[in-house]
């Protein structure tokens with residue numbers, strides 16, 4: 001089966017979050033099952049510089065903001081990818097320094113409407129084999145708002161591939177103005193509440209929801225949650241009316257990249273049958289990134305870790321409220337890695353300066369430190385207010401680092417709370433709090449710290465998390481069935 005993937009990021013070439021991870025591991029899981037894949041990505045400067053074997057497939061002219069824009073289509077082979085990559089090389093839109101979506105000050109690029117409309121127009125043409133390459137996909141699988149218009153452009157075509165649109169996070173809607181809509185000469189029939197119009201502007205995410213043949217989101221619980229006002233960002237009514245084509249398919253993780261017994265980013269390896277001393281050596285290495293020597297006190301004390309975007313979604317305000325309590329009432333050490341909202345970054349950094357032996361904060365993006373935290377921490381904190389799927393909690397389960405999570409979305413689908421029953425039957429994998437707020441978050445952490453002091457129970461908890469299979473096997477099968485309908 002020929003499948004065209006269209007996305008705005010893919011690990012390891014360009015990644016800002018879980019979307020990038022999925023755009024690496026899902027198409028590979030499908031490739032391993034015999035699918036013939038092409039992955040279309042924007043030709044960002046940083047991405048093109050990582051490619052060596054590149055050939056030009058052709059040129060496509062599409063409507064931009066102020067007239068026609070020419071995109072050069074490149075095909076590249078990359079050692080990390082088992083299938084060809086197709087790059088939309090359009091220097092005025094993508095040849096710039098920095099993040100795919102925002103400038104150095106964290107503001108959206110002012111021309112994002114044009115960038116992702118042009119990208120989607122080109123992808124829709126490639127899906128119809130406009131370059132006469134003799135490669136006609138049966139399915140076009142697009143991801144998040146940046147690609148929402150692809151299904152909309154294709155919906156206009158009498159003969160076309162099936163379109164699947166995956167929502168990785170409903171909070172990012174790709175909202176733009178009416179004047180963008182007019183300048184980009186988008187089809188006037190889309191300008192209606194039944195189309196892409198949204199509160200006086202238009203939403204690329206909404207276009208994907210309306211026009212795709214099938215919509216998926218990345219966990220079964222999130223698929224239900226987004227149909228409610230609390231999680232729906234104003235699209236819950238629309239999603240409810242489209243439930244017949246909405247599917248929740250849990251993300252998998254790449255179990256080769258995230259494997260504590262082979263991970264090249266770890267100083268020591270370990271597995272379920274022998275967690276210590278490997279995990280302990282990682283804990284020591286992690287502590288010694290932040291202190292000259294990890295003494296006995298620090299090694300004995302529980303170490304809590306967090307990796308993630310420092311935004312409201314991730315419950316960082318609960319973390320900020322919980323930290324002084326944990327520092328005052330427990331002997332826990334805490335390591336936090338992330339970047340995001342400046343106010344959170346500053347508050348965390350200030351608190352860390354006040355507690356240099358207990359609280360370690362690294363502001364930034366650091367893939368190898370992320371792996372070391374997953375392996376070296378004892379408990380992993382992920383109190384997201386909402387979480388479409390979440391990958392970090394699955395990484396932490398696999399690394400024997402039980403997570404503390406809020407009962408929402410993919411967190412609810414992947415972590416089993418440790419209570420009397422689940423501890424007794426060895427199904428417990430972490431600590432889940434069911435009502436939102438710092439009190440319940442702290443209560444779950446305290447339950448974790450209590451169990452940490454009971455080594456044999458703790459080891460069983462670690463082992464049951466490590467034995468859970470989060471590979472792509474089952475989910476890739478669900479996607480293949482959906483493509484075949």
Ligand code: ADP
Pocket residue numbers: 016017018019021307308309337338339364365366367370389390391392393
């Ligand atoms: P989201 O996609 O909402 O950011 P996920 O848990 O699904 O959250 O995926 C986050 C991914 O990004 C994980 O692979 C995580 O390790 C990585 N990540 C997030 N922040 C950082 C950071 N500051 N440094 C390194 N990796 C990070």
